[in-house]
Amino acid sequence: MQKKRSNLWLYFFGALGGMLYGYDTGVISGAILFMKEELGLNAFTEGLVVSAILIGAIFGSGFSGKLTDRFGRRKTIMSAAVLYCIGGLGTAMAPTAEYMVAFRIVLGLAVGCSTTIVPLYLSELAPKESRGALSSLNQLMITIGILVSYLINYAFSDAGAWRWMLGLAIVPSTALLIGIFFMPESPRWLLANGRDGKARAVLAKMRGRNRVDQEVHEIKETEKRDNGGLKELFEPWVRPALIAGLGLAFLQQFIGTNTIIYYAPKTFTNVGFENSAAILGTVGIGTVNVLMTLVAIRMIDRLGRKPLLLFGNAGMVISLIVLALTNLFFGNTAGAAWTTVICLGVFIVVFAVSWGPIVWVMLPELFPLHIRGIGTGVSTLMLHAGNLIVTITFPALLEAMGISYLFLCYAGIGIAAFLFVFFKVKETKGKSLEEIEHELKNGGERKAGGRAADQ
Template sequence: MGKNFNKSLIFFLGALGGLLYGYDMGIISGALLFIGKDIHLTSGTEGLVVSSMLIGAIAGSALSGPASDKLGRRRVVFIIAIVYIIGALILAFSPSMPFLVVGRIVIGLAVGGSTAIVPVYLSEMAPTESRGSLSSLNQLMITIGILSSYLINYAFAGIEGWRWMLGLAVVPSLILLIGVAFMPESPRWLLEHRGEKAARKVMELTFPANEIDKEIAEMKEINAISESTWNVLKSPWLRPTLIIGSVFALFQQIIGINAIIYYAPKIFTKAGLGDSASILGTVGIGVVNVLVTIVAIMIIDKIDRKKLLVIGNIGMVASLVIMAILIWSMGVQSSAWVSIICLTIFIIFFGISWGPVLWVMLPELFPMRARGAATGIAALVLSIGSLLVAQFFPMLTAVMPTQGVFLIFAVIGIGALFFVVKYLPETRGRSLEEIEAELRARTSATSANLDRHK
């Protein structure tokens, strides 16, 4: 009982950064309806307020990955929690648009750190047979964060309390700050920096006893290869995988999900709903997002990762195309329920596939010596994709019909489907070290290199 409780607490706290990421993604969608009544925003500055978080996220992703490889995952999470608190306070007391932008940039630094560190930490703490479901906790926390933000938006819509909406991110940030004290360091980082005894002690908390010796032996074998993080990152054998991981992350952001997360209330008001009804519509989408992510956690270790992605792609593209056709035939002002239903279907297929699978696979794809830094690079590209959607979606909807914009996302979804089928490797059911050994062998870092260091 005690070990199971400790294990649950470790993974809950490890994934808590995902909740903050989701909250700060979703909260701006409702706050935007009311910020403009106190602080003048144009369509361009509105996009800047939303996307400035992602400018910070680019820097946070770039810095946190290498920092976690050097300082450890746990210390970087502590820093991230402090940055979240500072950013939330700046936003809550912003007197003007520039302060909003600065606050969103500061929050973005923490968001970028979360996207780079949380998946790595969960993946390295999880045993092989349950790595998919436990790593998916990051996506579950993101969806819970998004849903929480929608509920907060709805609760404060009556008083137009956008400052409360933005400032309440302090609460989960404080929980994370305190929770760091109860989080152990990643065993793979400990093995390299503190030795086998420290790594084994942590693994006893989350790994089956009969797997620990095998995992440590594989970790030692990889550790025996004398390479620095920088040398691994710039090595020709890693480059193809780094490109694949980065393109994978980019597709997840530009496939359409962020247009829904950031601008769903705007989409619904444009379709004829009032402010409160629009926010309530996003709450429904948020609930569905959480529920399907729970389903994904239950099935992700039973179905190949690529198969889930393909199923998700087909469903997302179909929902966007159907929505565009129906809106064109009915007219925008009569399409509120069509938009809600089709976007909910999109969320269902995203939630069982691209949402959780990306966060599971990114750290699986990269070698231990540079896992934090490489995941950070992919997270940086992810933030760039999110930035593009956040900045340009309102501009596109201002010059072309909403249904036309979603058809663009459908075309991107078809491209993502082709990418998954042709380029993405399968990782289910293999240890992180087995994946790395196969990666080295496949990309010309031959198994002879491994044999030399045994």
């Protein structure tokens, strides 16, 4: 029991980077309301402040995959923690809009690193029978970070203390930087780099000594001593994993969830809520997000990744269609306002038990060991690129199309995502990372995959 509790603390600190991503993503929605006058923001610079973190995240994702394959998962997370500390302090003390944008880009570099490495790191530490639940801790921490940011925004909203809103990110940043010193390196990375003794010690601590030999044997069967690069990522046998990874990452952003996270207050005010009520409404959304992610952690290793993704698509599409049609035909009535709240709540519920955690779980599962870092990095780069496009285009599209037609567009993307998952994504539930790689090499035989998933 003591060993199990110790391991949970390891997974907690491993996932803490997710909390920072969530906090820095959510806090700007409240802080931006109060920094406009002091920093002299116009419509363009306001959008740039919000989206700068995503610009940095694209670059961070692009180079972090190669870095983690070369220097290890632990050192790369440590570097991200340092960047989180610098970015948090810098944004809190920024004297001008230019400095704010620059330090938001620094935060973005940290976000790109952590969103690439944390899911990969958790996936490689976790045993196969509970890998989905433990890897989902990353998404749980993201949702907790978003909720905490909403609560901090609400707490400081009366005083308009936006610098405190941003600056409090230094607390989890410091915790991550300290905690990562006590974390082990990924045993799979250690074996791939010839450090067998250290890998065995880590596996003995995480699994128990009786499972070490078997797991080392499985890893070594698929191991390549030299880490691969972009060329290996495009090899024909890896291509199905690359298509699935890029598609899941891009579609997770384009099915509409980040418009709710970034612009929830704006969405609520558009249907008639006052500013204070709109900010409080985002706290409700954040709470639902956390609670349903806890439900997902219980379900993901029982029901499987693919069924939950398909269920999530169906629920999100229905909620978006109802939301759009209600606002189209009933306008700014009280009924339409409350229907909006309900529909957004349903959307968050089904997203939180499906696309929210599962994409983060599956990205590192899809790729073979020798290019797992760079494959996850490229997919995460696509995720942040999609996030950036949605963030930049949402205000203009909302103004040009109106909320009803815009959410109908997101519903159409949700239908496309359903078809993509159905035809292009394979189940990974219950399989070790080495079994997934073996199936990929052998064409992903459906019968073998089905038997492994049922075990």
